Structures are given as C-alpha cells and as structure tokens.
Amino acid sequence: MAQAKKSTLVLVAERAGVSIASVSRVLNGLPASDAVTDRVRTAAAELGYVPDATARSLKVGRTEQIALAVADVGNPVYVSMMREISTVVTAAGYRLVLSSTGSDPRDQIDLLVGLNRGFADGLILSPLRVPAELGTQLRASRFPIVIIGSVPPGVELDNVRADSVAGMALAVDHVADQGRERIAFVNGPVDTVPGAARRNGYLTALRARGLPENADAQVSAKDFTYRAGLAAATRLLEQCTPDAIVCANDLLAIAALNVASRGGLRVPDDVAVVGMDDTDIAELANPAITSVDLGATKRAKAAAELLLRRLDEPDADVQQVVIEPTLTVRASSTRGDTP
Amino acid sequence: MAQAKKSTLVLVAERAGVSIASVSRVLNGLPASDAVTDRVRTAAAELGYVPDATARSLKVGRTEQIALAVADVGNPVYVSMMREISTVVTAAGYRLVLSSTGSDPRDQIDLLVGLNRGFADGLILSPLRVPAELGTQLRASRFPIVIIGSVPPGVELDNVRADSVAGMALAVDHVADQGRERIAFVNGPVDTVPGAARRNGYLTALRARGLPENADAQVSAKDFTYRAGLAAATRLLEQCTPDAIVCANDLLAIAALNVASRGGLRVPDDVAVVGMDDTDIAELANPAITSVDLGATKRAKAAAELLLRRLDEPDADVQQVVIEPTLTVRASSTRGDTP
DNA sequence: AACGTTCTTGTAAACGTTTACAGTCCAGTT
DNA sequence: AACTGGACTGTAAACGTTTACAAGAACGTT
Numbered sequence: 059m060a061q062a063k064k065s066t067l068v069l070v071a072e073r074a075g076v077s078i079a080s081v082s083r084v085l086n087g088l089p090a091s092d093a094v095t096d097r098v099r100t101a102a103a104e105l106g107y108v109p110d111a112t113a114r115s116l117k118v119g120r121t122e123q124i125a126l127a128v129a130d131v132g133n134p135v136y137v138s139m140m141r142e143i144s145t146v147v148t149a150a151g152y153r154l155v156l157s158s159t160g161s162d163p164r165d166q167i168d169l170l171v172g173l174n175r176g177f178a179d180g181l182i183l184s185p186l187r188v189p190a191e192l193g194t195q196l197r198a199s200r201f202p203i204v205i206i207g208s209v210p211p212g213v214e215l216d217n218v219r220a221d222s223v224a225g226m227a228l229a230v231d232h233v234a235d236q237g238r239e240r241i242a243f244v245n246g247p248v249d250t251v252p253g254a255a256r257r258n259g260y261l262t263a264l265r266a267r268g269l270p271e272n273a274d275a276q277v278s279a280k281d282f283t284y285r286a287g288l289a290a291a292t293r294l295l296e297q298c299t300p301d302a303i304v305c306a307n308d309l310l311a312i313a314a315l316n317v318a319s320r321g322g323l324r325v326p327d328d329v330a331v332v333g334m335d336d337t338d339i340a341e342l343a344n345p346a347i348t349s350v351d352l353g354a355t356k357r358a359k360a361a362a363e364l365l366l367r368r369l370d371e372p373d374a375d376v377q378q379v380v381i382e383p384t385l386t387v388r389a390s391s392t393r394g395d396t397p
Numbered sequence: 398m399a400q401a402k403k404s405t406l407v408l409v410a411e412r413a414g415v416s417i418a419s420v421s422r423v424l425n426g427l428p429a430s431d432a433v434t435d436r437v438r439t440a441a442a443e444l445g446y447v448p449d450a451t452a453r454s455l456k457v458g459r460t461e462q463i464a465l466a467v468a469d470v471g472n473p474v475y476v477s478m479m480r481e482i483s484t485v486v487t488a489a490g491y492r493l494v495l496s497s498t499g500s501d502p503r504d505q506i507d508l509l510v511g512l513n514r515g516f517a518d519g520l521i522l523s524p525l526r527v528p529a530e531l532g533t534q535l536r537a538s539r540f541p542i543v544i545i546g547s548v549p550p551g552v553e554l555d556n557v558r559a560d561s562v563a564g565m566a567l568a569v570d571h572v573a574d575q576g577r578e579r580i581a582f583v584n585g586p587v588d589t590v591p592g593a594a595r596r597n598g599y600l601t602a603l604r605a606r607g608l609p610e611n612a613d614a615q616v617s618a619k620d621f622t623y624r625a626g627l628a629a630a631t632r633l634l635e636q637c638t639p640d641a642i643v644c645a646n647d648l649l650a651i652a653a654l655n656v657a658s659r660g661g662l663r664v665p666d667d668v669a670v671v672g673m674d675d676t677d678i679a680e681l682a683n684p685a686i687t688s689v690d691l692g693a694t695k696r697a698k699a700a701a702e703l704l705l706r707r708l709d710e711p712d713a714d715v716q717q718v719v720i721e722p723t724l725t726v727r728a729s730s731t732r733g734d735t736p
Numbered sequence: 737a738a739c740g741t742t743c744t745t746g747t748a749a750a751c752g753t754t755t756a757c758a759g760t761c762c763a764g765t766t
Numbered sequence: 767a768a769c770t771g772g773a774c775t776g777t778a779a780a781c782g783t784t785t786a787c788a789a790g791a792a793c794g795t796t
Contacts, residue, residue: 064515064539066752077776082754091774106537111514112454113752116781121451123494123516130481132677141470144497153516155462156495175450176403177462177492197447200403274669284681312681319683338471342623342651344658344683405782416746421784430744452782455751 065105074101085109124365125178127157127169127186129186133282134308135324139206139358143182146362152179163189170195173203180365182206186250202368206361207251216364218379220352222252225383226259226304227266228349229332232385233302234267236393238330242275242300244290246282253278256306267294274298279310287313295321301329302391308333308340311347315390330391336384345389353381368397400681404444413440425446437715463704464517466496466508468525472621473647473676475523477696478545481593482521485701491518502528509534512542519704520547525589535599541707545700546590554701557718559691561591564722565598565643566605568671568689571724572641575605575732577669581639583629583649585621592617595645595673613637620651626652634660641730647679654729669730684728692720 071078072364074097084090084098101107115121124147128136144154155178159165170192173181180326181199184206185192193210196203205217230241243260246253257276264271277294279286287310294303295317303318305311315325323329325345333340336351360379368374406640410417423429423437440446454460463486467475483493494517498504508529512520520538523545524531532549534644535542539655544556568582582599585592596615603610615632618625626649633642644650644655650672654664662668664684672679674689699718707713 064513068752079754079755079776080774083775086754088755089774096774108513110455110752111516112451112460113781114754115451116449116455116751116783117753117755119781131483132476137476140495144470144495148497153493156479156483156493158480158487171447174403174447177450209703244493261642266775284677309681316681316683338623339678339681341654342648342678343681344655406784408783418746418748418785422745425784428744433745449782452751453784455753455781456783456785458751715793726741 059360060117064110065107066110067107070098070101070105070107073105074098079115093267096132099191108374120179121177122152123155124152124362125155125157125169125173125181126158127166127181127183129159129161129184131156131158134339135354138337138354139184142355142358143362145217146359147366150366152366154382159185163187163192166192170199173201173326176201180204180369182361182365187250188251192231202365202372204361204364204368208255216368216377217349218357218360218381219359220255220354221383222255222352223259223262225334225345225350225352226256227263228383228385229334230260230263230267230269232348232387233304233330233332233391234269236330236391238302239269240272240298240300241269241302241304242276242294242298243277244287244294244303244305244314245276245278246286247280248278250282252282253306260304270296275300279313282307284309284313286310287316291317295323303329303331303333304334306334308335308337308347308349311349311390312339312343313348315343315345326389326391326393330393332391336386340386340388341391348388348391349386351384351386353383356381400594402663403449404446405449406446409440409446413437414443417528419689446606459518460516461490462492462494462517464494464496464508464512464520466498466505466520466522468498468500468523470495470497473678474674474693477676477693478523481694481697482701485698486705489705491705498524500525502526502531505531506534509538510671512538512540515540519543519708521700521704525591527590541704541711543700543703543707544661545696551675553715555707555716557696557699557703557720559594559693559696560585560719560722561691562598562601564673564689564691565595566602567722567724568643568673569599569602569606569608571726572643572669572671572730573608575669575730577641578608579611579637579639580612580641580643581633581637582616583616583633583644584617585625585645587617588618589621591621592645597610597699599643611637614639618652621646621648623648625649630645630656634662641671642668643671643673645673647674647676647686647688650688650729651678651682654682654684654686665730665732666733669732671730675725679725679727682729687727687730688725690723690725692722695720 064183067078067081072083080094081098084095103381157169180202182204188210193213196213203215205215209215209217274297277290291314303314306382311331315331318329319325333347333349334350340347406417406420410420419433420437423434424598449657496508519541527549532552533550544554548554548556584596613636616629618629630653642653650670654670657668658664670684672688675688679688
C-alpha cells in the first residue's frame with residue numbers, strides 16, 4: 059500500500075515499461091493511449107508514487123506558495139486576517155507561508171530579500187511601520203506583492219486599505235448622536251501606521267462635529283495590548299471625565315471598559331465605550347463592546363484575491379481597494395434600552 | 398543597486414570570470430583564494446544575486462520549511478502555539494507553512510499525502526479528532542512528524558501531551574478547597590480529543606475528592622466557542638445551582654461568567670468560574686478569570702524542539718513529553734480578598 | 737632536478753521534474 | 767505503391783543549484 063522509500067518518475071517508468079515523459083504526461087492528464095495510461099496508473103499506484111514538489115517547482119518556475127507577513131501572529135486582527143487569507147489561497151491551490159515580522163523593522167527587509175530567493179510566488183504584507191528602506195526593497199522585488207495598509211511613497215503596488223477616518227467618524231458620531239460631548243480617545247503608539255491614521259480620524263471627526271479638541275482627553279498606550287491599555291485608560295481617567303471613550307482597538311477598549319467600571323463608572327450610562335476592529339473579543343466583554351469594523355476580513359480577502367489575480371496576469375493595472383467601515387452597536391454604548 | 402531580472406550562478410560566474418563551482422563555493426564559505434573570493438563577491442553584489450531556494454532544495458534534499466497543521470487558525474490556544482512554534486523554527490532557519498485542517502478529517506489525510514510531495518522537511522500536527530485512517534497515513538510518512546496531543550494506537554511518533562487529568566484536578570481542588578461542593582462543568586464537544594480528556598479529568602477529580610457526580614451539573618457546548626458556551630451555560634444554570642463552574646476552555650468560561658452575572662449571580666461570591674488554557678483573554682474578562690494553564694506554549698515549544706532534533710538525528714529514540722499544568726488564580730474564584 | 741604534497745580551480749554529473757522536438761506507426765489518400 | 771497526416775511515444779535538454787572528481791599550480795623535500 060504505502061511505502062517508506064521515495065519513488066520517482068524513473069522508477070514508475072521502469073515498472074510500467076515506458077519512458078519518463080509518458081509517465082509525466084499521463085499523470086498530468088495530457089493525451090496518451092489507453093494502454094500506456096493504464097500501465098502508468100497502476101505502476102504509480104503500486105509504488106505509491108507522489109511527484110516531488112521541489113523538482114516540479116524548479117522546472118515550472120512556480121512554488122505554489124504564498125507568503126504572508128504580519129507584525130504579530132498573536133494579534134486578534136491579524137488572526138482573523140490570517141484565517142481568511144488561508145482559506146482563500148488554499149482554495150486556489152496555494153500553500154501559505156507565515157512570517158512574523160515582529161517589531162524589528164529589519165525583519166521586513168530580510169523577508170523581502172528572502173522572497174527574491176523564490177520560496178514563494180507572491181507576498182501579502184501588512185507593515186506596522188514603514189521605514190524608508192522598505193520602499194526601495196519593495197520596488198526591487200521580482201515577485202508580486204500586495205500591501206495591506208498604505209504603500210510607501212513612490213511605490214506602485216496593489217494594496218487594500220481601511221478607511222480610518224470614516225471609521226473614527228462612525229464611532230464619534232455614534233456617541234455624539236446620543237448627546238455625549240466629552241469624547242475621549244485611547245490610541246495605540248502614534249508612530250505606527252494604524253496609530254497615526256486613527257489619531258487623524260479622531261481629530262477629523264471631532265472637528266467635523268464641531269467638538270473641541272482637548273489634549274487631556276487623548277492618551278496613547280505604548281502598545282496595542284490590553285496591559286498597555288489598562289495603564290493608558292487609568293491615566294486618561296485621572297486627567298479628565300469623559301462621557302464616551304473611543305479606542306483604537308478592541309483590546310484597548312476592553313481595558314478602558316474595565317478601568318472605568320472598576321473605578322465605579324457605569325458603562326454605558328456614565329460613559330460609553332467604543333472599540334475598533336470588531337474582533338471576536340468585542341462580543342465577550344461584559345457589557346459587550348460596540349466596535350467599528352474596519353473590515354479586517356474583507357481586507358484580507360481582497361488582498362488575497364488581488365494577489366491571485368496578479369499571479370494570473372502580471373501586467374494588469376495596479377489596483378487599490380478601500381474597504382468601508384461599519385459600526386456594530388452593542389451594549390457598551392447604548393443607554394437604557396440595551397439590544 | 399537592485400534589479401528586476403533574476404540572476405543566476407552562471408551570470409555571476411561569467412561576470413567574475415570564474416566557474417560556477419567557484420561561485421558556489423565562495424558563496425557557501427568554502428575555501429577559495431582571496432582573489433577569487435573578491436571577484437565573486439563583487440560580481441554577486443553588482444548583480445544583486447540571490448541564490449534560488451528551489452534549486453538548492455532540489456539538490457540538497459531539504460526545503461528548510463516546517464509544516465504546522467492545526468484545526469482552527471482562529472482558536473486562541475492554537476494562536477499562541479503558532480506564535481511559539483513560529484519563533485522557534487524561524488530561529489533555527491526554517492520557514493513555517495501553515496495548514497488549517499478545518500473540521501473535515503479528510504484535510505488531515507490530504508495534508509499527509511501532500512507532505513510526501515516533500516514541500517516541507519517535517520510536520521507538527523495537532524489533531525482535533527483522530528480517525529483510523531490517520532494512523533495508517535502517519536505510519537506511511539517518509540517525513541518526521543510530531544504530534545501535539547495523543548497519538549493514534551500503534552503509531553510510534555514523537556509527541557507532546559497535556560495532562561488534562563492533573564489540570565482538571567487543579568481546577569476542582571482549587572474551588573473545593575474553598576468549601577465549594579456543587580462544582581459544575583461546561584465542556585466542549587465530547588467527541589473531540591480535548592473534550593474527552595477534560596471530561597475524564599473532571600470526573601476523576603470529583604471522585605478523588607469524594608464529591609458526587611451529578612449529571613445535571615454537566616453540559617457540553619457544541620463547540621469550543623463563546624457562542625456555544627453561552628447556550629451551554631444558560632442550559633446549565635437552568636438545571637442546577639452550582640457554587641463553582643469549571644470550564645473546558647477560557648471562551649466557555651467567559652460565557653459562563655457572563656451568563657451567571659447577567660443572571661444576577663455574583664462572581665466569585667455566589668459562584669466561582671475557572672477556565673482552562675490560560676489564554677490572553679482570561680485576563681481581560683471582568684472579573685479576570687482563574688485559569689488552568691495546560692501549557693500550550695510550552696507544548697508548542699517542546700513540539701518544535703522535538704521536530705528540530707529529529708531533523709538533526711532521524712534515528713533517535715521516539716520521545717514523549719508531558720507538560721504539567723499550572724493554575725493561575727485570578728478574581729473569578731477568590732472570595733473576598735481579591736488579588 | 738625530479739618528486740610528492742597541498743591548495744585551488746574547473747568539468748561534469750546529479751537532484752526529479754516538464755516539455756520541445758523528432759521519430760515511429762498506422763490509416764487514409766492519391 | 768508511395769505519400770500525407772495524425773496520433774502517440776521516446777530522447778534529450780532544460781530549470782539553478784551542489785559536489786565528486788580530476789587537473790593544474792605552487793611549493794618544499796630529497
């Protein structure tokens with residue numbers, strides 16, 4: 059039935075009494091006489107022959123692998139992206155190679171030169187930070203790359219983006235519509251791409267609404283994590299008394315929620331909390347957290363499809379997709395009549 | 398500086414005026430004269446030469462890739478395992494290929510025959526369910542495999558296991574030591590490997606403690622998810638009034654926590670809640686959830702190291718590692734004086 | 737001065753496929 | 767009977783490396 063030795067085309071060919079070309083043809087469904095087809099099929103089955111992926115890759119110039127690089131494999135947003143990308147690319151017959159680019163910006167560079175070794179046919183990259191050298195490396199790549207997030211200046215690549223400004227507006231408008239006016243903001247690090255974008259969105263939304271910007275009502279966690287969020291939210295509530303807290307992240311939102319309610323504030327009656335990304339954990343907070351979905355899975359799906367398309371037609375026009383955010387209202391922001 | 402065409406050994410050799418063998422030797426650090434070394438180095442740099450991974454793999458018979466197969470890329474436990482495995486194997490110079498084996502048991506089989514195509518040098522497999530055919534396929538594999546979880550009967554493979562019985566005992570003893578006697582259990586599906594093991598652990602712990610088994614105090618969620626947990630916990634609290642709820646999972650635990658507190662029960666005063674796996678989310682529940690760490694990251698690390706070791710010495714003895722569980726006590730189970 | 741060492745380099749084969757090309761065979765034409 | 771064409775099959779060359787082997791150079795030894 060199955061065996062422990064590896065068997066090759068020539069073994070199958072010998073056993074079937076044909077040339078290796080014929081074996082290859084039969085196994086790839088190219089035309090062959092019934093007699094040869096039969097002999098090859100049974101020989102291959104008897105030997106438990108499985109074609110070698112590496113040899114095939116070398117010959118046809120494709121690895122059937124797609125690389126995915128995210129900053130932190132553990133982050134819930136990336137997790138949902140990974141899951142989505144994984145299903146899309148495996149459905150298309152590709153394997154997924156996972157690279158965690160960590161916090162070291164050099165990792166991204168290393169990855170890109172690594173990509174030029176040809177271990178994958180294409181790359182989906184979601185950079186947290188965008189150092190200058192990344193741009194030059196991106197431009198020098200021989201392989202298709204699609205970016206989740208914004209591309210460095212001067213780089214022409216397929217990319218898919220969230221609309222942070224619209225997302226923040228959704229959050230701010232939602233609580234402002236309830237008559238809340240002291241809308242605070244718990245951000246992540248401002249020197250990251252999402253951190254900068256969300257800060258910009260928050261300020262724009264405030265301005266559009268005619269609400270004052272108040273420096274005391276803004277804090278930045280030193281990370282997009284729960285721990286960092288606890289510290290930031292504590293700081294925030296020491297320096298102001300908001301009636302709504304908008305957060306750059308669901309983890310930060312849960313932190314804010316817990317700090318607030320442990321501090322004796324009632325959520326949502328005294329203060330509303332709104333998160334962002336609408337990850338699974340938004341639902342399991344108590345009360346469940348209203349969250350702006352920036353379309354992580356949609357972005358992931360779009361990115362995967364963009365890459366697959368470019369692998370099909372390498373010379374197609376560069377495409378840019380923007381995913382519109384949506385608001386999922388839950389108990390943390392609905393006074394009185396909880397849904 | 399960098400270029401868009403792929404350059405090969407022969408291009409570098411021509412430019413340096415030496416043979417491809419010399420280029421290969423220089424680039425691999427084998428002895429060569431200073432003159433040749435210099436010429437090759439500069440030629441390679443000028444051309445932006447990067448060796449082709451596929452060709453190298455074909456020649457040396459290694460892909461420098463390790464495959465990881467988990468049931469659900471989205472599950473927090475698997476996420477932390479992934480993260481750990483990712484760091485260990487990349488530190489050792491391997492890339493990580495991710496396969497989600499989903500719920501379809503055929504996926505695992507497909508993966509194993511796929512592995513025989515040689516796209517990876519080894520596999521780390523964490524099967525949720527273990528159909529009979531999996532055993533025969535595992536035995537037939539030409540490549541090193543390490544199992545996270547228990548191995549099918551008759552299969553000799555490196556593996557690393559959690560000690561569910563000890564873990565459950567930790568949970569049950571913890572609440573029983575507080576004088577709680579009506580200790581309920583929210584499990585996941587019993588037809589899964591962890592589901593069965595945890596159920597067994599719960600019953601064993603109860604017995605060891607001299608506590609009665611009560612069918613009404615046990616429910617199984619149809620999934621290890623929060624949603625399923627809500628339904629199961631609701632059912633549980635309709636059919637009994639426990640003073641402690643032990644859960645097979647942190648997600649299930651948070652569900653139980655929320656159902657209980659929304660039902661007017663005070664946690665931990667009226668009822669203690671204990672989770673399992675000690676994932677990140679245990680900490681962000683309110684109150685934070687006491688959880689038994691079954692050592693997911695330790696298991697992941699051990700599995701990765703086992704695989705690396707076997708890749709080094711293929712004929713080493715089969716090794717089996719058991720990770721001891723630990724209990725992290727948090728607010729959800731500590732009456733009165735919260736830590 | 738001839739010889740053995742040692743060090744360096746080139747030639748060529750191999751890894752396991754795919755595929756262009758040429759050859760064979762056979763049927764159908766003229 | 768010779769010829770054309772089609773359908774099939776085999777030969778051999780790639781893909782880009784690594785590496786066994788042999789050949790050559792440089793050197794010290796007798």
